[in-house]
Amino acid sequence: MGGLKEECGLFGISSAHKEHIGLGCHYGLYALQHRGQEGCGIALNTDGELSLQKDLGLVNEVFPKALVFDEEKTRMAIVHTRYGTSGERSRENVQPLLVRHHAGSMAIAHNGNLTNDESLRSQFERDGCLFHTTSDTEVIAYLIYKHRLTTHTIAEAIEKAMAELEGAYSLLIMTSSQLIAVRDPRGFRPLCLGKLEDGYVFASESCALDAVGASFVRDLQPGEICIVDRADQRLTSSIVHTNKVKSSLCVFELIYFARPDSVIDTISVHQARIRSGSFLALEHPCQADVVIGVPDSGIDAAIGYSRQSGIPYGIGFIKNKYIGRTFIQPKAGDRESGVRIKLNPIASTVRGKRVVLIDDSIVRGTTSKRIVRLLREAGAKEVHLRSSAPPFLHPCYYGTDINSRKDLLACKYDMQQMKTILDVDSLGFLLPEQVVKLSDHPCIGFCSACFTGVYPGAVPQGGNNAQ
Amino acid sequence: MGGLKEECGLFGISSAHKEHIGLGCHYGLYALQHRGQEGCGIALNTDGELSLQKDLGLVNEVFPKALVFDEEKTRMAIVHTRYGTSGERSRENVQPLLVRHHAGSMAIAHNGNLTNDESLRSQFERDGCLFHTTSDTEVIAYLIYKHRLTTHTIAEAIEKAMAELEGAYSLLIMTSSQLIAVRDPRGFRPLCLGKLEDGYVFASESCALDAVGASFVRDLQPGEICIVDRADQRLTSSIVHTNKVKSSLCVFELIYFARPDSVIDTISVHQARIRSGSFLALEHPCQADVVIGVPDSGIDAAIGYSRQSGIPYGIGFIKNKYIGRTFIQPKAGDRESGVRIKLNPIASTVRGKRVVLIDDSIVRGTTSKRIVRLLREAGAKEVHLRSSAPPFLHPCYYGTDINSRKDLLACKYDMQQMKTILDVDSLGFLLPEQVVKLSDHPCIGFCSACFTGVYPGAVPQGGNNAQ
Amino acid sequence: MGGLKEECGLFGISSAHKEHIGLGCHYGLYALQHRGQEGCGIALNTDGELSLQKDLGLVNEVFPKALVFDEEKTRMAIVHTRYGTSGERSRENVQPLLVRHHAGSMAIAHNGNLTNDESLRSQFERDGCLFHTTSDTEVIAYLIYKHRLTTHTIAEAIEKAMAELEGAYSLLIMTSSQLIAVRDPRGFRPLCLGKLEDGYVFASESCALDAVGASFVRDLQPGEICIVDRADQRLTSSIVHTNKVKSSLCVFELIYFARPDSVIDTISVHQARIRSGSFLALEHPCQADVVIGVPDSGIDAAIGYSRQSGIPYGIGFIKNKYIGRTFIQPKAGDRESGVRIKLNPIASTVRGKRVVLIDDSIVRGTTSKRIVRLLREAGAKEVHLRSSAPPFLHPCYYGTDINSRKDLLACKYDMQQMKTILDVDSLGFLLPEQVVKLSDHPCIGFCSACFTGVYPGAVPQGGNNAQ
Amino acid sequence: MGGLKEECGLFGISSAHKEHIGLGCHYGLYALQHRGQEGCGIALNTDGELSLQKDLGLVNEVFPKALVFDEEKTRMAIVHTRYGTSGERSRENVQPLLVRHHAGSMAIAHNGNLTNDESLRSQFERDGCLFHTTSDTEVIAYLIYKHRLTTHTIAEAIEKAMAELEGAYSLLIMTSSQLIAVRDPRGFRPLCLGKLEDGYVFASESCALDAVGASFVRDLQPGEICIVDRADQRLTSSIVHTNKVKSSLCVFELIYFARPDSVIDTISVHQARIRSGSFLALEHPCQADVVIGVPDSGIDAAIGYSRQSGIPYGIGFIKNKYIGRTFIQPKAGDRESGVRIKLNPIASTVRGKRVVLIDDSIVRGTTSKRIVRLLREAGAKEVHLRSSAPPFLHPCYYGTDINSRKDLLACKYDMQQMKTILDVDSLGFLLPEQVVKLSDHPCIGFCSACFTGVYPGAVPQGGNNAQ
Numbered sequence A, B, C, D: 001m002g003g004l005k006e007e008c009g010l011f012g013i014s015s016a017h018k019e020h021i022g023l024g025c026h027y028g029l030y031a032l033q034h035r036g037q038e039g040c041g042i043a044l045n046t047d048g049e050l051s052l053q054k055d056l057g058l059v060n061e062v063f064p065k066a067l068v069f070d071e072e073k074t075r076m077a078i079v080h081t082r083y084g085t086s087g088e089r090s091r092e093n094v095q096p097l098l099v100r101h102h103a104g105s106m107a108i109a110h111n112g113n114l115t116n117d118e119s120l121r122s123q124f125e126r127d128g129c130l131f132h133t134t135s136d137t138e139v140i141a142y143l144i145y146k147h148r149l150t151t152h153t154i155a156e157a158i159e160k161a162m163a164e165l166e167g168a169y170s171l172l173i174m175t176s177s178q179l180i181a182v183r184d185p186r187g188f189r190p191l192c193l194g195k196l197e198d199g200y201v202f203a204s205e206s207c208a209l210d211a212v213g214a215s216f217v218r219d220l221q222p223g224e225i226c227i228v229d230r231a232d233q234r235l236t237s238s239i240v241h242t243n244k245v246k247s248s249l250c251v252f253e254l255i256y257f258a259r260p261d262s263v264i265d266t267i268s269v270h271q272a273r274i275r276s277g278s279f280l281a282l283e284h285p286c287q288a289d290v291v292i293g294v295p296d297s298g299i300d301a302a303i304g305y306s307r308q309s310g311i312p313y314g315i316g317f318i319k320n321k322y323i324g325r326t327f328i329q330p331k332a333g334d335r336e337s338g339v340r341i342k343l344n345p346i347a348s349t350v351r352g353k354r355v356v357l358i359d360d361s362i363v364r365g366t367t368s369k370r371i372v373r374l375l376r377e378a379g380a381k382e383v384h385l386r387s388s389a390p391p392f393l394h395p396c397y398y399g400t401d402i403n404s405r406k407d408l409l410a411c412k413y414d415m416q417q418m419k420t421i422l423d424v425d426s427l428g429f430l431l432p433e434q435v436v437k438l439s440d441h442p443c444i445g446f447c448s449a450c451f452t453g454v455y456p457g458a459v460p461q462g463g464n465n466a467q
């Protein structure tokens, strides 16, 4: 598969109030930093002129100071935080993209992954088009422009482009006069709408609305195109291409990606994680003295497990808050187990105890193995590992960077073998059928293909092995 | 009072194993970053030659890359993380200090605050000495050199200097041939000793020993001078000046400064905080639906309150992990309450609930007030605030930067007034007499002067008001 | 006119010797820094894979350290230094460009300016192509790819593209397997070929060949396409599209742009400037005591004037070597004349003397006026100003950023008025007919359109006024 | 010898006009950058409070942006540019120093080198004083404070300190209320006084007065102490300790250090260098076709040689303007001769010619040898090398970092051998007795000890060999 797999954060703001834009970009980036730490960028609309600032790095590295821009004339902006697989780290791929055309320039930011980007790209190349990046976002831009030449409005062009796009895409698009939010017809990736006194905000997660003091309006619906006009801050919306498909929100957004304080498609992420812990307690009970979660992603499920099981909840690990992207790692080797710089057990919590340890998922197993060892070194008598995601068995084509099958622990070993490898006293995963019950709203459809192999749409040929 | 008040982190390493030094400095700094985020530094001993690298900023800013130094010849190092009041931010005051003298150079790093530094400093100035910094660390260096001229060993000089020093000081001193750790006779600030295969480590907190894979040996005793020789990595120790005084560990180390995974003077910080929560539940019970802690410092006590009271523990707030020193703050004003960029409530936890909210302490009250407001906006029905420290009523002269009395909420208002100001349904503080029971070891003495006004030693004249 | 006007430096290297590439890029950039100080970039060919590093800034800012790349596998590179008008400073426009296409990726760097880029660009946009930059370089890339789809070799595609391109372009193109140098059929901008032991070098100026220790082979001929193969370092060449046109090297390359130690189209830049001084002495003699040049661009002509006239040559000004792009300027105002931070007269050279002052050109006249004033303040009795370029009367469409006509001193005032404005005792310009005699080789054609209004080719419609 | 040898630039400003201070510091640093490129700093006096900003690096690196300070309240500043031998590069040694004392703080900047700093330093150390730096500037600070304790004014203290100081020192001292300039009784290093409308400026060289638009008043006299009061900008002056000694300005200031546009002790540096060229032409004539200077330091003498001899002056080399401190050097080896990145010959000037080549001095000979080789490669028929300094035969104890005797070419070889080593057709040095005639003012005394071995004062014991 050629396209980049990425989990990303989107934030867009349109406001008649000049102070909102600068702080909005800044806070939007910080609030969505957890969705992408490789790079970030801001595109501004200043009296119809689009400009771009972006780079590899964390928000505080790329934008160490307050943005410099014409506050009087800037009324719209979109920002993007990017996560990319290490091999593809390059500044060109940082978003938003800004493309120029005499029919009008356009800034575009994308979260998700197309499943037909390769064939679209070669078609464009055969027609004489050039690409500056390896990201499928540029393919989307081309498709929109292709249709823009034969349509009256950008909304029509986007609608026609969506007929050709397959896969996962939440988009923010900014033209000289409009801010447009798009969610693919299956709604793989989240996108929501907020209201400012005198404008609108779009964001991947509701925590970013909170960050800028916007009130939550609603999630974009799958297949929805939402448009805000710069001139009068008026909002219009339409829903397209949804007749043929049903919604399939990525469950891994609830399990891992999103921040616990976000609400996605009316589901509280924190509550969903607590529910996963309760399911685990029901399905995989055990006799133990304390339940602990691997910070930060295992904490909420641990609370759920504790509540359901009655086993006291405790804090088992302290995670160093200051270790960032550039931290110099200890070298692999024997001594590693002794080095507890990132994650350090609290001995008084686990010494002599039977411990239930909750993590969000087990991918290659190396991290889990190391954490179990730390617990044992700290004196834990038993370790019962529970994963609030089912075993990963299949690749994701929708933007989640799941290791290739040959690296996935659950693809290579059975339960008994995994228990031995991880050195745990018992091991339990959330059941695939429970994954879709993390919400108590029965009406919403989910994707859980990486656990079940049942993909919501066509997937790239040979993809399964190519991974 | 002229001296700087500061809370800081100390780490020293002496090892025959060349790989330990570089990584050790690096990890030591990261593990103690929470004790000081204003600046940091490293002093190295390379074949007896001392050198220094330091600057204002976080560890990852000051040392973004692996240290460059002569690995073959460097066997000792001391590092320091510094917290200082904002008015005194200057590179000169970052530590360690490196002072030169033909009797031998010396690097020195200090945690704590002297109570007689002003008079010592003027005496030295009258004798023709010059100062490069405004920190009392330089005074200590002078005093040691003064006695060094008339003693046979640096240990003797330190002992004599200690006879003249008053107040709080944990010190790491590195000469061309020795690494020396010193804890003042009252043991205000923590300092502990760890063992590497082929060397020793000193650190303010045991979590830094864990970070470098050192095994914990013991806390330094009040009045102890510990010396490691570069030549043979041999450790010697003596205890001085302790006949006249009793130990007085700063209780605020347990309540707030130290990391929960550290063990100080045999007390688990995490357990001490859980105990504080239990005391609060016993002393200030209430009818409520959920107990939450203000992250990160209120979490442990919240668990204690929950366990003691039986009220379920919940996660009420998400704290943004990426906001650092350089974050651009929202401007004061009405809208502030709506902006939840640093701390965002999880509505599903508190909506319609009676909430017990635990924080480590209430100083000026402004933060608490804002947090209570966020809870009410998120739908909390009642808010019962509990502080795991007693009210601050007196200045600290031992290195904790407590606001001047006129800013301390508890100095200005009675309980009823505070309740109104903070807009809480009930308010409860840990009792001063409970503070000294945070440990279950009766043998250790504590300082709790900022709560009780009973100081373990003489305090600067007029200090009380000058604050 | 839409396109960017720019003067730039090109350098390309292909060598089987691994050490040549890294140092080559580094030295090539430094040697051509004078041709563009706004930004710079390097494109590398590593075993056929193209990668790119570029940014706004001087070479030492963009590449402060030795390049990090796979030395074993990298055998080709092209670099670019960029000068752009201040309004268009943006990172997107920094070169080389790297464009991707399944027919093969390509890095491209360009010196010069097209005269038909607007119409080409709109044609491509109508065909559905998108642009990432505002530079005409991207237009060239599109044109080459358009023809690449229907030709067998990239050389053929380039030849076909050249049939459609109008204006000035020296190009370096790097594909996965070839390094290609192209000079437009009129040869507006210089480009030369050098030989390494085991490879080839292309550069805008011969001083860059010297910098990397390459031997000068020859200038590319107008209309020449030179190709070096990565596999065997073999060079092939063809000359195209030159039947219809005659060569027209920009004379301003000799007068101002190029470094004096460069040799362009067999003309020594230094000698050409000395000749300009001799012409000035013959045409505009005067009675004076000393001849001085404005450093650095007026020095050579001053020596020529001195030699021809017999008036002693002297050093009249010291130019501060450390003032770079980021220097904080004095604010305009009365005091300015007194502030001699950039250029300071040597009083002992000019006090009480009649001074002949030589500068390369007079554009808006503000700099010349200030310099004359400095001389008078330093005690010069008379100032006789001579310009080694004729008066600018017409816009340049070939990449030189000449001010719009309304700013050009010579467009607004006659000789007598200019003399008064500049406050000089006499004023003399090189004659337009002498400009083409700066070389003593009669066979080479020149462009001198900005002085004469006689353009070597079609110019953009309305361009003359739009400037 | 323990002290650091350094050549440095001093600039001090006191002005009632608020705009002068910020720009003044900035311009002063740029104007004196040639005197020290290792580090630089600024000390400010803001309403009597002293503060400091300094670091290793060039001015544009250390102060990339306009200074941030309280413009309303800042009326005085001193700045320093520092040159230090490579082995001693450390931030501690960057100046100004800021020392604190309850009798008053003081910032101090120093150009020169003491000859008795070692004995003074040990005396202070024996008295219990500590040093933070290895520079002799700290010794001077101590000495002034020592006497400050027993005198009524700082001027008296300085006068008493000067009685104990031996060697070369030009000083700028700033207290809370005064700006003080001091020149040692022999006047080794330059220092001059300028006048602003409403204040005063001190600078190492007059070019810095020009840079800030100050009018030149006069050079400080040897032994002079000049004081400007912050309160009323009043200037007072006294001259001390000059009865016993005669003045001895370092001739190397004229030959090499100072900028040609500076006037030092009434001598135009540019004229002095032209005179040195004339002396060389008289003493070491030859038959040749062109005279060229090694840029930048050999240019002026080359003009002198040309004028005296009648041989035409030409430009033989172009020096790359962009190569700074951080440039990555070519590695030593055979190819080096081909790499002409720093200095590139202009072939048209020297091809087939007999060339007189002038450089300021020949120290180790390696640079001269390389330059001669470049000329020969460029086609020079004969090369006649002339040095405008006599051969270096003795160490300097006054702040010039002359290589140790064993590296000095002239210490190891006779004229004939040097000719062979340098591969020149003839070789000529300025005569030591001519050095003191570079000025046409007979009244000024010079130091030329490094050429003659006759030192103006006592020198450190064993110094001659220890070098």
Ligand SMILES: Nc1ncnc2c1ncn2[C@@H]1O[C@H](COP(=O)(O)OP(=O)(O)O)[C@@H](O)[C@H]1O
Binding pocket: A034, A255, A256, A257, A258, A259, A260, A294, A295, A296, A297, A298, A319, B318, B319, B320, B321
């Ligand atoms: N401020 C926060 N507090 C708690 N959890 C957070 C916060 N920000 C992000 N998260 C959650 O943290 C998880 C990722 O962090 P963590 O598990 O610590 O990292 P890792 O990816 O290294 O396992 C995600 O589940 C995300 O939802």
Ligand SMILES: Nc1ncnc2c1ncn2[C@@H]1O[C@H](COP(=O)(O)OP(=O)(O)O)[C@@H](O)[C@H]1O
Binding pocket: A318, A319, A320, A321, B034, B255, B256, B257, B258, B259, B260, B294, B295, B296, B297, B298, B319
């Ligand atoms: N990694 C960590 N996890 C949990 N708590 C921590 C960690 N590092 C430091 N602490 C604790 O965090 C507290 C300070 O953090 P916090 O309360 O969030 O900040 P603030 O000082 O802004 O109130 C201290 O009590 C410290 O012991």
Ligand SMILES: Nc1ncnc2c1ncn2[C@@H]1O[C@H](COP(=O)(O)OP(=O)(O)O)[C@@H](O)[C@H]1O
Binding pocket: C034, C255, C256, C257, C258, C259, C260, C294, C295, C296, C297, C298, D318, D319, D320, D321
């Ligand atoms: N190292 C050098 N020595 C002398 N001249 C140079 C050097 N590098 C570039 N040049 C010439 O300097 C001129 C530009 O410099 P100058 O006139 O000082 O700058 P400005 O563009 O500010 O007038 C050009 O003519 C260029 O050929």
Ligand SMILES: Nc1ncnc2c1ncn2[C@@H]1O[C@H](COP(=O)(O)OP(=O)(O)O)[C@@H](O)[C@H]1O
Binding pocket: C318, C319, C320, C321, D034, D255, D256, D257, D258, D259, D260, D294, D295, D296, D297, D298
């Ligand atoms: N802007 C300038 N123009 C000409 N000469 C200068 C300038 N600035 C400093 N100098 C002189 O340059 C000389 C040092 O430069 P140079 O000889 O090029 O360097 P190096 O120290 O590498 O030999 C000194 O003599 C100094 O007086």
Ligand code: SF4
Binding pocket: A188, A249, A250, A251, A252, A253, A395, A396, A397, A398, A399, A400, A447, A448, A449, A450, A451
């Ligand atoms: S395959 Fe898995 S990770 Fe990918 S979208 Fe579906 S649930 Fe999410």
Ligand code: SF4
Binding pocket: B188, B249, B250, B251, B252, B253, B395, B396, B397, B398, B399, B400, B447, B448, B449, B450, B451
């Ligand atoms: S006064 Fe308070 S803060 Fe200070 S040392 Fe004592 S307990 Fe700690």
Ligand code: SF4
Binding pocket: C188, C249, C250, C251, C252, C253, C395, C396, C397, C398, C399, C400, C447, C448, C449, C450, C451
């Ligand atoms: S118009 Fe002038 S500047 Fe432009 S290419 Fe022709 S000669 Fe050069």
Ligand code: SF4
Binding pocket: D188, D249, D250, D251, D252, D253, D395, D396, D397, D398, D399, D400, D447, D448, D449, D450, D451
């Ligand atoms: S010894 Fe030489 S370099 Fe030193 S001060 Fe005297 S003349 Fe100058």
Ligand SMILES: [Mg+2]
Binding pocket: A294, A295, A296, A297, A298, A360
């Ligand atoms: Mg995790």
Ligand SMILES: [Mg+2]
Binding pocket: B294, B295, B296, B297, B298, B360
């Ligand atoms: Mg807190």
Ligand SMILES: [Mg+2]
Binding pocket: C294, C295, C296, C297, C298, C360
């Ligand atoms: Mg010029």
Ligand SMILES: [Mg+2]
Binding pocket: D294, D295, D296, D297, D298, D360
């Ligand atoms: Mg030189």
